[in-house]
Amino acid sequence: MRYTVNQRVIEYRAEGERMWGENKVLLDVADDLIRETTWSAEGFTVAPITRSPSALLKTARALLQECWHLAGLAIPPDAPAEHYHRFANTHEKHLGAVNFTKLIPIEKFPLGITAIEDRVAEICGIPLVAKNPFDQQSVFHFRVIRPQTGDNNPLHRDVWLEDYRDCINLYIPIAGSNSLSSLILVTGSHHWPESNVQRTTNGGIINGVKFNVPAVTAISGDFDIVRPDPSAGEALIFSPYLIHGGAVNLNHDTTRISIELRLWRR
Numbered sequence: 422m423r424y425t426v427n428q429r430v431i432e433y434r435a436e437g438e439r440m441w442g443e444n445k446v447l448l449d450v451a452d453d454l455i456r457e458t459t460w461s462a463e464g465f466t467v468a469p470i471t472r473s474p475s476a477l478l479k480t481a482r483a484l485l486q487e488c489w490h491l492a493g494l495a496i497p498p499d500a501p502a503e504h505y506h507r508f509a510n511t512h513e514k515h516l517g518a519v520n521f522t523k524l525i526p527i528e529k530f531p532l533g534i535t536a537i538e539d540r541v542a543e544i545c546g547i548p549l550v551a552k553n554p555f556d557q558q559s560v561f562h563f564r565v566i567r568p569q570t571g572d573n574n575p576l577h578r579d580v581w582l583e584d585y586r587d588c589i590n591l592y593i594p595i596a597g598s599n600s601l602s603s604l605i606l607v608t609g610s611h612h613w614p615e616s617n618v619q620r621t622t623n624g625g626i627i628n629g630v631k632f633n634v635p636a637v638t639a640i641s642g643d644f645d646i647v648r649p650d651p652s653a654g655e656a657l658i659f660s661p662y663l664i665h666g667g668a669v670n671l672n673h674d675t676t677r678i679s680i681e682l683r684l685w686r687r
């Protein structure tokens with residue numbers, strides 16, 4: 422798969438069997454939580470989610486330090502989170518730490534989950550809750566992408582995994598998120614039929630690293646890649662039906678960390 426972002430051509434090769442999808446739009450049979458918004462055609466927006474951006478960052482970074490400490494990663498308490506890659510300087514150390522920064526119970530959400538649920542509900546005009554109806558889990562994750570590495574997952578739709586149907590996604594910047602590292606989206610792709618997209622049949626394997634979700638391997642026709650850059654205290658809110666990912670961190674010495682959170686209709 423080849424795409425251009427930040428005026429750079431990015432290319433990855435996914436191993437394994439590939440398929441073109443059926444002539445069906447997955448969103449047509451879904452609970453489309455952004456249907457009534459002014460940004461439903463694009464599939465995403467950037468909006469403020471807290472009145473206390475600095476408190477959100479401070480609380481999130483303290484929680485990260487706690488996770489890294491539990492993972493046995495020796496990061497000095499005063500080291501900026503953006504310097505994570507200087508300590509997690511091998512793939513093994515990074516994967517060890519990732520095990521502790523994912524699937525975090527929602528009770529630990531910085532500044533409390535209720536305020537975020539209410540704010541995004543207001544934006545979408547639908548009551549929302551951070552609870553997955555498919556497995557009853559209430560969790561969030563830190564996504565940690567070291568600079569100039571293959572830490573980022575490939576382009577994908579979350580809904581190729583059944584557990585993520587009917588939700589709304591949030592990307593909340595915590596450290597090192599900027600125009601060279603933030604999430605990449607393919608505008609309007611949530612309305613495409615599956616026949617527009619070739620993907621791996623199972624989870625994508627890229628450079629020997631296995632991802633849960635299938636990877637996009639080709640797109641038929643033209644497509645628009647965007648890289649919104651939400652500020653501290655804002656979130657990138659997007660449909661899980663939208664093709665996204667492939668967000669290589671093009672910074673040289675800055676780790677990008679974001680919170681990944683999903684909400685469903687309450």
Ligand SMILES: [Fe+2]
Nearest residue numbers: 578579665666
């Ligand atoms: Fe995703």
